[in-house]
Amino acid sequence: MDAILERTHQLKLDLIDFVMDAEGELAQALESYAAIQARRGSGDTVQRDMIIDGFITEGKVGDKAPLDIFLQDNKLPQADIDLLQNWRRSFIGLFTVSEVLPDGFELTNWLTQKRYIVKPDNRRMLQDLSRCTVGEILLSRISPVTDAYWSFSGPCSVMGKLGRPKLAVAIGKFKDNHRNHLYSDAPDLLEEAWLSVEKYHQQFIDFFGSDEITMPGYQLSKKMTEFQEILTQKQLEQAGVDTSKSLTEMVESAGVDEDEIKAAAAELGADSDVVAQLFDAKNATGKMVAPKVELPPELKKAEQLTAISHPRWGQMLLPTYAKMQSILTADDWQSIEGAEKLVRFYLEDKSINAFIWRRLAKEHPTQLEKILQTILQRPDFNLERDLDALLESNHKLLEPELPEIASVPLHLHNLFQEAVTEVSKNKPKGKKPVAKKGFSA
Numbered sequence: 001m002d003a004i005l006e007r008t009h010q011l012k013l014d015l016i017d018f019v020m021d022a023e024g025e026l027a028q029a030l031e032s033y034a035a036i037q038a039r040r041g042s043g044d045t046v047q048r049d050m051i052i053d054g055f056i057t058e059g060k061v062g063d064k065a066p067l068d069i070f071l072q073d074n075k076l077p078q079a080d081i082d083l084l085q086n087w088r089r090s091f092i093g094l095f096t097v098s099e100v101l102p103d104g105f106e107l108t109n110w111l112t113q114k115r116y117i118v119k120p121d122n123r124r125m126l127q128d129l130s131r132c133t134v135g136e137i138l139l140s141r142i143s144p145v146t147d148a149y150w151s152f153s154g155p156c157s158v159m160g161k162l163g164r165p166k167l168a169v170a171i172g173k174f175k176d177n178h179r180n181h182l183y184s185d186a187p188d189l190l191e192e193a194w195l196s197v198e199k200y201h202q203q204f205i206d207f208f209g210s211d212e213i214t215m216p217g218y219q220l221s222k223k224m225t226e227f228q229e230i231l232t233q234k235q236l237e238q239a240g241v242d243t244s245k246s247l248t249e250m251v252e253s254a255g256v257d258e259d260e261i262k263a264a265a266a267e268l269g270a271d272s273d274v275v276a277q278l279f280d281a282k283n284a285t286g287k288m289v290a291p292k293v294e295l296p297p298e299l300k301k302a303e304q305l306t307a308i309s310h311p312r313w314g315q316m317l318l319p320t321y322a323k324m325q326s327i328l329t330a331d332d333w334q335s336i337e338g339a340e341k342l343v344r345f346y347l348e349d350k351s352i353n354a355f356i357w358r359r360l361a362k363e364h365p366t367q368l369e370k371i372l373q374t375i376l377q378r379p380d381f382n383l384e385r386d387l388d389a390l391l392e393s394n395h396k397l398l399e400p401e402l403p404e405i406a407s408v409p410l411h412l413h414n415l416f417q418e419a420v421t422e423v424s425k426n427k428p429k430g431k432k433p434v435a436k437k438g439f440s441a
Contacts, residue, residue: 008083008143008151009121015056015084018070026069029061036395046139046155047177050092053141053154057088058180083145090143090153091184094174097136104149105129107138110171112186113411117149118142125152135161137170168415179401189409196407197314203231204309211309214322217302221295224307313355314403320345321356328364333371340375347394354388354396361387 019030030052037051056066067084076084095107095118103126104119120126132138140156162170175182183190205211207227213220295317299305302319309315320342327339334340346352361368361383369383372390381390388398 004083004145005119005121005151007080008145011080011083012121012153014074015067015070016052018073019052019056019066022066025061026066029059029066030055032392032395033059036397046157049155050141053090054092057090086144087153090141092139092141092178092181093185094171095138095140095142097132097134097138100132100134105132107142109185110137110167111174111412112183112189112409114185116142119145119149119151121145121151125156129156129158132158133161137162137167139174164415171412171415182402183409190402193402193406193408194312197403197405198311200231200315200405201309201311203227204307204315208307212306214304214306217295217300217305217319220305220307221300224295308356308359310355310400312403313353313400314405316353316356318352318356324360325364327371328360328367333367334374339371343371343375347390350395352396353400354391354398355400357387357391357396 019026022030033055034048034051037054038047059066061069065088067087071081071084093107093109094111095109095116097105098108098115099106101117101119104117106115107118108115120129137159138156139159141153142150143153145151159170183193201211204227207230208223213223215223295305299317299319304319304322306318306321307315308318308321323336323338324342324346327333327336327342330336346357365383369381372383373379373381376390391398
């Protein structure tokens with residue numbers, strides 16, 4: 001193992017010790033960062049170590065990262081400073097082993113298809129990963145060391161060789177747990193994904209006539225289905241798909257059995273009724289249509305369901321927003337049953353983001369301030385001055401992460417298609433689907 005890797009490892013140990021031994025603002029910032037991150041994932045040792053590793057470059061103490069504070073408090077030679085500065089480009093990825101090297105691996109980031117030479121920076125990790133073979137999936141943060149190679153930063157979770165269905169599930173979990181690292185090494189993909197959110201927002205306004213709509217849940221479910229059908233039709237036309245053909249006709253021409261597609265899709269978690277609609281001539285009227293958009297049962301049953309769209313925060317579905325509005329417009333909000341409980345829910349539940357709070361604060365500043373002063377028992381609470389700090393103390397992000405409605409790269413979309421095909425191939429009877437060209441690691 002070369003000297004630069006050994007030095008990288010020692011610097012990382014020093015930096016972790018510096019963060020873990022810190023007091024005051026740095027310690028508070030770590031606690032806040034860890035609380036937000038811990039609300040995702042399994043909470044195991046690997047996740048906890050990843051949280052500490054991420055805090056070094058992503059955490060904030062005022063307007064500084066912990067790495068900046070470490071550099072200020074320690075006089076280091078320029079070579080060490082350069083190494084540490086490189087870590088600002090570190091990111092978490094879901095990688096597949098493309099090639100095993102004598103002192104590391106060539107890895108491919110499944111999310112972006114980019115390749116990296118990555119080397120363990122200590123002998124223990126090198127030994128722990130020595131049994132990895134081509135095709136295995138690794139979850140890890142990597143950091144650049146030189147222009148030629150990177151190193152594993154923190155723990156590395158070896159997930160084994162995953163078939164397409166399990167890999168699709170793993171990518172879904174990665175999306176949930178590490179959303180801010182989806183395309184962190186591919187700015188072009190990230191920009192395109194964010195642009196798709198803006199486009200969806202404008203299409204939402206064009207369809208509903210506003211960025212906010214409230215109606216009974218079952219009615220909104222129907223309207224969202226209509227909206228999705230229009231979006232799908234436009235996407236198909238832009239992709240050059242012949243929408244004059246029914247899905248059944250397209251499937252038959254490809255030599256794929258309808259029952260196999262239904263069974264495979266259901267095994268991957270698709271609603272069998274939704275899949276059946278794609279083949280139902282009565283519903284499809286001979287045309288290829290989008291599957292029905294299914295809201296969760298509890299939202300369908302909501303007396304008043306509010307859908308709000310934003311070009312950055314995405315789409316939010318809130319069954320309690322109308323009641324929250326009534327609390328903020330009441331002459332005596334305390335006379336409304338469950339008012340305090342609902343306000344506390346909005347503070348504590350992760351489904352209510354900072355944008356919703358800022359929207360309410362903009363629309364009802366005086367009443368919201370008075371309510372928070374009462375509930376928090378803080379008569380000096382100032383909405384304009386203290387709201388962001390209150391939201392952060394309740395582990396809410398002040399800036400949006402890439403929303404669920406964002407588009408995904410084609411190779412990830414194709415992965416699901418390949419997963420359906422693979423599950424279908426494993427069925428004991430019926431025709432075998434024609435293999436499609438997909439992403440190759």
